[in-house]
Amino acid sequence: MVTAGGLLFIAATSDATIRAFNKRNGQLLWEANLPACSFANPAVYTVNGQQFVVIACGGGKLQKTSVDSYVAFALPKNK
Numbered sequence: 127m128v129t130a131g132g133l134l135f136i137a138a139t140s141d142a143t144i145r146a147f148n149k150r151n152g153q154l155l156w157e158a159n160l161p162a163c164s165f166a167n168p169a170v171y172t173v174n175g176q177q178f179v180v181i182a183c184g185g186g187k188l189q190k191t192s193v194d195s196y197v198a199f200a201l202p203k204n205k
Contacts, residue, residue, distance in 0.1 A: 127169065128149055132150060133146050133147070133148070133201075134147045134148075135168040135170075137166070138166070139163070139164075145157040161197065162183045162184060166182040169181075170201075178200055180196055181196070
């Protein structure tokens with residue numbers, strides 16, 4: 127998922143980590159641990175002007191732990 131501001135979010139890895147990259151140069155900008163692997167695409171939404179990224183974490187594939195979780199992260203507000 128890519129935001130209008132040029133952040134690329136990906137979590138489709140077997141290490142249970144979500145990452146944000148600069149879409150222009152590929153630089154890793156941020157990462158966070160998830161409760162399980164996420165073999166899903168992140169989504170972005172806005173509530174009262176605040177943007178959030180949400181990801182479903184289920185695991186269960188590739189002999190990874192299986193859980194039922196959604197994790198949301200607030201993006202920094204534009205100044």
